[in-house]
Amino acid sequence: MNWKNVLCVYPYRTDPLFRFWRIPPIGLEIVASAIKPFVDNVEIIDMRFEDDAAPYIKDKDLICFSLNWGNPKAIGGSSKFDLEFVFNTINSVPKGKTVVAGGRFATDYADMLLKELPRIDIIIRGYxxxxxxxxxxxxxxxxxxxxxYRDSDKIIHNKDRNQLVITGTYPDRSLRKYRYTALSMGVDSIYASQGCPFKCIYCEFTEKKWLSRSADSIIEELKTMDEDVEIVFFTDNNVFHDMDRMDKLCDAIKREGIKKRYLAQCRVESLVKRPDVIKKLGEAGFLIGVGIESFNEDVLRWLKKGYKPDLIWQAFENVRKTDILALGFFIIGNYKETREDMLRTADLAKAAGLDFINVSRLLCYPKTELYSIMSKLPDYHIDENRNIVYSDYYSIKDLSKIRKAINRRFYSPLHFLRTFSRFSYHFNVLRVLRQMTLEIILRGIFKKGRWIDRFLYLTNKYNIFYPIDFIFNTILKAGGRLLDRIASRKAMHIAN
Incomplete structure (x- = not known):
């Protein structure tokens, strides 16, 4: 086949993980950039901004779909992943055009998708x-x-590819049609490493090695981002695994004068290795999400996290000395975990100094070690549609109520005020609230429209309310410092 006109489609109208964010589909963009030298024309469309893909498909001979989110139980029907719309879009591609699908969902369920969706010709598994x-x-x-791929009436699966190769390819941002935003601020994403050397029993990822791009390579890509971009989202699972690299990256960010905020996911151990680098991360503008999962030592051991609660306290002692905003990820409904264990998460998270928490029910996927364990426990069960683990002791409804109780306990009025104040360390709070309100109103009335993005860009860039914003933010920062000291004293009391 000789494909010369290619369309790359992000087919979801909403993002299940980032409801109020629209982050670029960087994997799809990297693929489009990689094949650009081989074609006459390559175009990327994002259905979060478009109403109909048909006008773009019309003159293309190869269509690539990014299928990252999905539930195999929803094949042929609707779900929170908007799969009915996604599959209808794929099946609407006229015959005679080649359809390629890739992404995490396509990788995990390649055989099923080829059987159920006759318009898919080829599936790329992995990167x-x-x-x-x-x-x-x-x-x-x-x-x-x-x-x-499909060969007449046969489905053929070639052998797996060695995925552990960092190509250094990053997206050609000139291919973008849209302004991506997070909390109405310009956002971009970057892919800086792959793989994970750890063996948590619930993890779906099979790449047990970790490879990364160099600090210089990351800086080179950061320089290609628009000036409008205020937030950079690292898509890696464990950005801080090599703290020596992060040391070099922070120095380079400072040297090059790149002033943005960086959202990164990491593990607890990384926050203990180099306290000096944690300080640099705060100065460079990093905000972190940490997979803590639990403060209970038995649960941590069962999940094979590889650390004890003492390490959590040590890690966040380092973080509290900076202005880094920290989100902690927790899992409830673990083996032999009691209601009291779960509820105590809120108090301990406050004591650790976390600004935000994200509490999830334990999820169990077929290809994980957890699945083989849970399948053998008669008093624990797996919901087939949502992959949620529940037990004879705590139903899914019970776990949902406990999760809500944890959130209420954590997000007290004082804590909310403190976190709101700390937000001003990194962002113009009034401007963010004003722009978000304006966006909600405009999209509520007009739904989609490129002019809305342009209008929001201009009102964000030319801020006529800056003097008022500056005064408000200054007062808020002072209040944040005071509340930090109060929270620190309370945390010491709870921890002891």
């Missing part, structure tokens, strides 16, 4: 850029590692 380049060079999927 897409290298198999796609090879596909364009060869003109056929036969023999290419990491590809599944």
């Amino acid at each position: 897409g850029e290298d198999p796609m380049v090879e596909l364009f060079k060869k003109g056929s999927p036969a023999g290419i590692e990491g590809i599944s």
